[in-house]
Amino acid sequence: MGLVLTDGAVVAVVVLGVVAVIAGIAVFVVDSMARATFALLASFLAVAGVFLVLDLTYLAVVTALMMTIEMAIMVVFMIMFMMNPAGLMPMTMVHNARGSAAVGAAVFAVITVAVWTVDWPPRAGTPPEDSTRQLGEAIMGSDMLVMIVIGVGLFATMVAGTVLATHRGRYDRFGADLDASRPDDPVRGGMPR
Amino acid sequence: MTDTVVLQLLLTVAAALIGVGVFGALSQQSIVMVMMGIELIVNGVLVAAASAWFFLAPERPDGQVLVVVALVVMAVEMVMGFAATIAIYRARKVDMVDMATELRG
Known part of the structure; x- marks a missing residue:
């Protein structure tokens, strides 16, 4: 199977994908609810960027607009319900972090192994x-x-x-x-x- | 690098997003942070559906429709999550999952 994306596009989707994952991890690492919300927004915007590279212009715009508004609403709820919205002190609100990390890593490992061992079919047709x-x-x-x-x-x-x-x-x-x-x-x- | 490898890279990104989301949904005590974990899981589904559409079956619209469904699931999840949070906070002053133990057997 040849390469339908240009080299630049491949680099773009990989970089945007890595940014999406790093921003996703940051959601549960930063010390502020507001920062966590905006980290999640960054993850969504990176995914919208992946959509743009994959010729899904409309879905990219919908994702970017919808998630920007959703996170703006979410940050209001954060400040309503949560302590430490500004991140002025360390914030850890977790239970069974080690078990949860093990389950998350196991899910990632199982899906990744499947992704790299499945014999993917060739591309059927071309994008419209x-x-x-x-x-x-x-x-x-x-x-x-x-x-x-x-x-x-x-x-x-x-x-x-x-x-x-x-x-x-x-x-x-x-x-x-x-x-x-x-x-x-x-x-x-x-x-x- | 072939198309299949790019597809596999994108699906690995989706797997990472789902894994991080599962960790967040299971580990966080705050109800709102649990919802953010679930949103990350759906974010991974978005990446997987879009890349499957582009690299496997771009002539059929099903991958795009799946992205739309995932976006709607995300919106529904957020609305119902916040509504339930408001209801349980109003009734019990509870905003952490550890305190919502009424259904514990």
């Missing part, structure tokens, strides 16, 4: 001129069921996430028909809790 068109035609045609399931799944996620995250509302306090004369609160006093 416009990979975005190929994806668009797939999700609006042959793979439309996937998009339908994704749509229903995202809608269910929005509803379930909102229900989980909101305070007790008037239906919790006054019943499904809102006809209770007194609110059913765990603590009396009239505040909506």
